[in-house]
Amino acid sequence: MTRWVIALLVLVLGRFRRRPRLDSEARIVPAGTPDRRAENVVLLLFACATLCAAASLFVYAWDAIPNQTQFLGLALGLAFAFVSAACIVIGRRLVVTEELEEDYGTTHPEEEEALDQLVAEGGDRFTRKRLLIVAGAGAGTAIGAALLAPVASLGPVFDVSSLYRTPWRRGVRLVDEAGRVFLADDVEEETFYTAYPEHADREQMGAPLVVVRFKPAELQLPEGRAMWAPDGIVAYSKICTHAGCAITLYRKPTFAPVEPKPALICPCHYSTFDATKGGEVLFGPAGRPLPQLPLAIDGSGELRAAGNFSGAVGPSWWGVRNHGPRS
Amino acid sequence: MISRAVHFLDERAGVAPFFRKALRYVFPDHWSFLLGEVALYSFVMLVGTGIYLTLFFKPSLAPVVYHGDYLPLRGREMSEAYQSTVDISLRIKAGLLIRQTHHWAADVFVAAIVLHLLRIFFTGAFRKPRDLTYYIGLLMLIFALLEGYLGYSLVDDLLSGMGLAIGYSVAMSLPFIGANIAQLLWDGPFPGSDAFMSRMYVAHVLVLPVLIGTLIVLHLTLVAARHHTQFISRRATEKKVVGMPTFPAYAPRSLGLAFAVAAVLFLMGGLIQINPIWQWGPYHVSQATNGAQPDWYLGWLIGALRLVPSFDVTIGHYTLVPNAFWGGALFPLFVFLVLFAWPSLERRVTGDYAFHNLLDRPRDAPWRTAIGVAFFTWIFVVFLAGAADRMFVLFGLSYQGQVWAFRVLVWVLPVAVLFVTKRICDELLRGEVVEVRRKLVEAKPAA
Numbered sequence: 001m002t003r004w005v006i007a008l009l010v011l012v013l014g015r016f017r018r019r020p021r022l023d024s025e026a027r028i029v030p031a032g033t034p035d036r037r038a039e040n041v042v043l044l045l046f047a048c049a050t051l052c053a054a055a056s057l058f059v060y061a062w063d064a065i066p067n068q069t070q071f072l073g074l075a076l077g078l079a080f081a082f083v084s085a086a087c088i089v090i091g092r093r094l095v096v097t098e099e100l101e102e103d104y105g106t107t108h109p110e111e112e113e114a115l116d117q118l119v120a121e122g123g124d125r126f127t128r129k130r131l132l133i134v135a136g137a138g139a140g141t142a143i144g145a146a147l148l149a150p151v152a153s154l155g156p157v158f159d160v161s162s163l164y165r166t167p168w169r170r171g172v173r174l175v176d177e178a179g180r181v182f183l184a185d186d187v188e189e190e191t192f193y194t195a196y197p198e199h200a201d202r203e204q205m206g207a208p209l210v211v212v213r214f215k216p217a218e219l220q221l222p223e224g225r226a227m228w229a230p231d232g233i234v235a236y237s238k239i240c241t242h243a244g245c246a247i248t249l250y251r252k253p254t255f256a257p258v259e260p261k262p263a264l265i266c267p268c269h270y271s272t273f274d275a276t277k278g279g280e281v282l283f284g285p286a287g288r289p290l291p292q293l294p295l296a297i298d299g300s301g302e303l304r305a306a307g308n309f310s311g312a313v314g315p316s317w318w319g320v321r322n323h324g325p326r327s
Numbered sequence: 328m329i330s331r332a333v334h335f336l337d338e339r340a341g342v343a344p345f346f347r348k349a350l351r352y353v354f355p356d357h358w359s360f361l362l363g364e365v366a367l368y369s370f371v372m373l374v375g376t377g378i379y380l381t382l383f384f385k386p387s388l389a390p391v392v393y394h395g396d397y398l399p400l401r402g403r404e405m406s407e408a409y410q411s412t413v414d415i416s417l418r419i420k421a422g423l424l425i426r427q428t429h430h431w432a433a434d435v436f437v438a439a440i441v442l443h444l445l446r447i448f449f450t451g452a453f454r455k456p457r458d459l460t461y462y463i464g465l466l467m468l469i470f471a472l473l474e475g476y477l478g479y480s481l482v483d484d485l486l487s488g489m490g491l492a493i494g495y496s497v498a499m500s501l502p503f504i505g506a507n508i509a510q511l512l513w514d515g516p517f518p519g520s521d522a523f524m525s526r527m528y529v530a531h532v533l534v535l536p537v538l539i540g541t542l543i544v545l546h547l548t549l550v551a552a553r554h555h556t557q558f559i560s561r562r563a564t565e566k567k568v569v570g571m572p573t574f575p576a577y578a579p580r581s582l583g584l585a586f587a588v589a590a591v592l593f594l595m596g597g598l599i600q601i602n603p604i605w606q607w608g609p610y611h612v613s614q615a616t617n618g619a620q621p622d623w624y625l626g627w628l629i630g631a632l633r634l635v636p637s638f639d640v641t642i643g644h645y646t647l648v649p650n651a652f653w654g655g656a657l658f659p660l661f662v663f664l665v666l667f668a669w670p671s672l673e674r675r676v677t678g679d680y681a682f683h684n685l686l687d688r689p690r691d692a693p694w695r696t697a698i699g700v701a702f703f704t705w706i707f708v709v710f711l712a713g714a715a716d717r718m719f720v721l722f723g724l725s726y727q728g729q730v731w732a733f734r735v736l737v738w739v740l741p742v743a744v745l746f747v748t749k750r751i752c753d754e755l756l757r758g759e760v761v762e763v764r765r766k767l768v769e770a771k772p773a774a
Contacts, residue, residue: 028351029575060421069423073597076424080590087583095575101567102353104554104684154522155514160506162516194613205517208613238613243632243651244492244499244517246615267617268489269633270716270726283727285632287639287650314517315496316639316649317506 030096038093042086049082161326166206166313168293169327173198174209174235174303182303187213187233190262192250194238197305205314206325208238209293210247210264211303212275221292222278225310228294233303235293236279237313240266242286244315247273264290278310287316291325354577355557355570359446361584366439367543368588369432374536376429383419385411386481386528388521397605405609408483408524413605428596430622433475435592437624440468448669448699451687452556455680458670460549465666467542470535472624477531479602479622481524486602486619488610492517493632497655502648518612556686565684618716627706630713631658634734662706693752701745708737 056075059065091097126132156162174182174195182195193211196202216232228234238246245268252262263282264273271286273279279290291309298304308327312320337343387407393400395410397417415422444464447453453461476494480487495517498509512526513519554568563569571577595601607616621629631654640648673695674680689696712733719726 068420069427070597072421072424073428073593073595077590077592077594077597080586080593084583084586084590087579087586091576091579091583095579097571097576099562099569100351100353100572101562101569102554104566104568104682105552106682152511154526155511157507157511160510163506163510165516196613203518203612205612243496243655245489246613248615249617267615267619268493269629270730271637281637283730284637285635285650285654286637315492315499315651316646317499317509318503318646318649319506320646320649321641321644 030098032096035093038089042089042094045082045086045089049079049086052076052079052082160317160319163314163317163319164312164323164326166308166325166327167197167200167204168206168305168308168325170305170307172200172305174211174295174305182211183301184231184233184297184303185301187211187303189213189215189232190252192264195235195303205239205244206237206309208246209235210238210275210290211235212250212262212264214276218276220277225278225292225294228292228306230295230297233295233297234275235295235303235305236264236273236275236290237293237309239314240268240271240286241288241290241314241316242266242271242284243268245269247290288320350574351572352551353554353568353570353572355555355563355568357558359450360555362439362443362446364581364584365588366436366443368585369436369439369592370539370543371585372432372589372592373429373436374540376425376432377532377536379425380415380429381532383411383415383422384408384481386524388483388524400605400608403609406483406524408481409604409609412482412484416603416605424593424596426596427599427601428592430479430601431595431599432592433478434601434622434624435588435595437468437471437475437622440464440471441624444468444666445703449689449696450556451683451692451695453670454683455670455674456553456682457549457556460546460553461670462667463542463546463549465663467539467546469663470539470542474531474535474539475622475624477527477535481527481531482602482604483524483610484604485607485610485614485616486604486621488518488612489615489619490621490625492612493651493655495519496649496651497632500649500652501656502652505649505652518610554684556684558688559685563685565682568684618720620714620717626713627662627710628655628659628713630709630711630715630733631655633715634709634712634730634737636734658709665702690752690755693749693756696752697745697749700748701741704744705737705741708733708740712737 052075056072056079059068059071059075065071123129152158175198176182176193176195179198181198182193187193191212195209195211196207200207202208212234214229214232214234216229219229219232219234221228221234236247240247243266245266247264247266249265249267250262251265251272253260261274261276261282264275264279265271266284266286269285271284272282273286273290274282278292281287281289288311291311291313293309294306296304296306308325310324312323312325333343333346336346385407389407390404391407391410393403393405393410393413395401395414395418397413400413412426415426417423447461447464476490480491480494495509495513498512499505501508510516512523514522555570557563557568557570560569608614620626632651633654635650635653637650639646639650687695712730715724715726715729715733718724718729
């Protein structure tokens with residue numbers, strides 16, 4: 001039994017033993033001197049890496065450890081850092097760093113010529129080469145178009161009418177986040193409200209409104225909008241006409257010479273709109289005013305829309321000024 | 328063992344000569360050459376961590392009400408996409424580590440590509456015979472930007488929704504076809520249908536990674552086919568490349584770099600918080616937050632969108648160019664156009680159609696360096712303008728005043744930088760001539 005084990009060991013170990021290199025002239029990689037100190041460093045680094053990886057396993061397995069993410073990252077990161085250090089020590093101290101030369105490649109004129117000739121001779125038998133190429137290209141283009149056509153199924157590519165659609169029309173009540181109706185008397189001055197159309201999908205750009213109240217004397221609305229702001233309450237689309245973000249900032253003038261007026265501001269690119277002047281652009285990149293929604297106060301003091309917006313809602317496109325929104 | 332494996336492969340694929348050549352392939356060395364490798368290894372990390380994330384992420388806009396462990400969000404309506412990402416971050420063990428590592432890896436990936444691009448540009452490494460390699464690199468940069476944008480857009484948190492609204496608006500702003508393209512991509516008006524989420528998802532986890540991966544293989548094949556460039560030395564010439572072989576000298580060094588990248592990314596992922604989406608909340612069309620900043624590599628676009636003054640180009644009722652087009656579409660288009668055109672432009676202007684295996688030092692090509700520095704300064708000023716709101720918060724500088732300053736700086740600074748850089752390059756070259764003369768004079772008596 002013992003002899004069998006020894007025989008097996010000899011067999012196994014013998015297989016892995018390097019054959020000694022006899023002829024040092026035949027080396028490919030030049031010989032170098034061993035560096036036991038560097039080897040020790042590498043051994044140490046690998047040991048540290050093993051420890052860190054084990055620590056990471058330990059952190060992962062043991063829930064009671066707080067700040068799992070931090071400790072896991074630390075352990076895993078350090079494990080890789082140690083392996084990295086080991087590799088670099090190996091590269092710089094334990095293997096031979098040779099300086100080799102190699103030729104940069106050039107071109108192959110003969111091969112190039114042969115290729116030209118090959119292609120030319122391959123097409124020798126054609127008599128109407130140009131016509132055939134045109135016909136082939138035509139077929140290719142047609143097939144390409146046929147294959148690309150189904151891309152149009154991705155969305156309503158030609159019908160952009162839905163861009164003009166908003167859920168607002170005469171009589172729709174304004175409700176807040178929680179669905180409560182807005183009473184005109186509850187709307188305070190110099191405060192910023194978000195309103196939605198009652199019973200409508202809020203996740204469409206035409207839905208959300210900004211509602212602000214001013215003293216009627218402060219308002220300088222464009223012509224024809226005199227009746228749009230009952231009791232000085234104005235409503236605008238909450239979606240910026242520049243890049244479609246929600247307008248969530250209401251700037252009160254803190255320094256009159258520079259900021260003479262309260263303004264509605266989009267936090268994405270800071271387009272600034274004048275709420276007293278029908279949403280006119282004061283500053284920033286927006287290219288057209290905020291669409292205003294005409295308001296009315298009904299018999300029970302509730303805020304309702306008195307029509308649709310003054311212009312198309314949301315970011316601008318080629319047709320944004322063609323006509324107004326539709327309900 | 329090794330010899331048996333080699334024999335096995337050689338019998339079946341006849342690869343011994345190829346491997347022998349590959350192992351003795353020569354790498355010239357310079358510290359600046361590691362940037363491309365950092366990008367490569369970051370990509371590997373991105374694929375690894377990304378696959379893990381797909382095992383938990385649900386690419387769906389279906390509304391759900393959150394009942395998880397994070398109290399501030401309980402009872403809020405959100406999409407499955409957002410909920411599953413909150414769960415990855417807060418419920419799944421190691422989920423946050425992998426998510427943050429993925430996010431950091433993306434930031435490092437693009438940063439490494441951009442620095443690599445700068446290195447290639449300013450040393451003239453893009454010249455023939457490596458212009459094709461350079462074009463492929465630029466393509467990868469475009470895909471990487473898109474991939475990063477889609478990555479953080481998938482999550483459907485407040486910031487990603489705002490980013491998508493901007494992306495939608497830029498698509499809408501394309502002259503003549505914008506609205507149609509946007510309706511096509513989003514499957515209707517913003518925020519689009521559930522199909523849009525699947526489209527982003529398949530692009531982010533399949534189409535773009537495969538494209539980038541394929542281009543990486545092509546890029547590296549071309550690099551290997553024409554060898555690396557090198558700086559001139561007594562032995563390193565236009566004809567001969569000098570350096571260490573893959574094996575044994577270069578492999579452990581490169582492997583060391585790979586592990587170092589992994590180490591840094593895991594450390595960042597574990598220790599430095601990034602994009603804590605549970606704090607932003609789910610996206611709704613009517614909501615936005617102030618002080619929103621995208622990942623750094625989109626800062627130039629935010630800056631450009633913010634700097635353009637208020638105007639749409641119209642003809643009667645027809646809106647020819649909506650404002651978002653200038654900053655969001657034309658600016659990046661122009662930047663990449665210039666980068667793509669540069670190698671052939673330079674060839675034509677200088678009349679230099681020769682092969683170039685030796686690198687220039689930036690001073691060796693004063694005009695290229697000067698124009699390049701001016702060009703990248705231009706982009707960088709726009710990038711800085713994107714952070715003007717942060718400077719307002721941090722230093723109290725008036726936002727509007729800053730925007731006006733940037734609107735001027737963005738044109739003035741590049742011009743100033745152009746002439747200063749040209750002068751510096753010329754002076755450095757002249758200084759070298761003086762130095763050589765001085766040495767000659769000193770050497771004479773000794774001779």
